[in-house]
Amino acid sequence: QVLLVESGGGLVQAGGSLRLSCAASGRTFSSYAMGWFRQAPGKEREFVAAISWSGGKTSYADSVKGRFTISRDNAKNMVYLQMNSLKPEDTAVYYCAQNSEWRIATTSDDYDYWGQGTQVTVSS
Numbered sequence: 001q002v003l004l005v006e007s008g009g010g011l012v013q014a015g016g017s018l019r020l021s022c023a024a025s026g027r028t029f030s031s032y033a034m035g036w037f038r039q040a041p042g043k044e045r046e047f048v049a050a051i052s053w054s055g056g057k058t059s060y061a062d063s064v065k066g067r068f069t070i071s072r073d074n075a076k077n078m079v080y081l082q083m084n085s086l087k088p089e090d091t092a093v094y095y096c097a098q099n100s101e102w103r104i105a106t107t108s109d110d111y112d113y114w115g116q117g118t119q120v121t122v123s124s
Helices: none
Strands: 003-007 010-013 018-025 034-039 046-053 059-061 068-073 080-084 092-099 112-113 118-123
Touching: 003 092, 018 034, 018 118, 034 068, 034 080, 046 068, 046 080, 059 068, 059 118
Parallel strands: 010 118
Antiparallel strands: 003 018, 018 080, 034 046, 034 092, 046 059, 068 080, 092 112, 092 118
């Protein structure tokens, strides 16, 4: 059974930074692509960023490109999301997800395991 546990969320002022972490266990972490999604109140879950199994390829939503950076440490079974220049519209619950294969995917249907989420609130 795969377990994904996010941490690092919190309250930050606009323009600030946060680093989300996701600890994975349960299957060979380095074999699978990873992603971050978010869901704001009253909105559907949306793609934020994804990273391939090796970390060699990444993909970002246009809304976060240039501000957010996804990375992974396969030795530690960890994936991270560095969020800079945060905006109030970044407020959401952020979810870590593990893909069903090694390639990057940007749709939630391609991910078969999800964390419980961590709240990020950006005040104006």
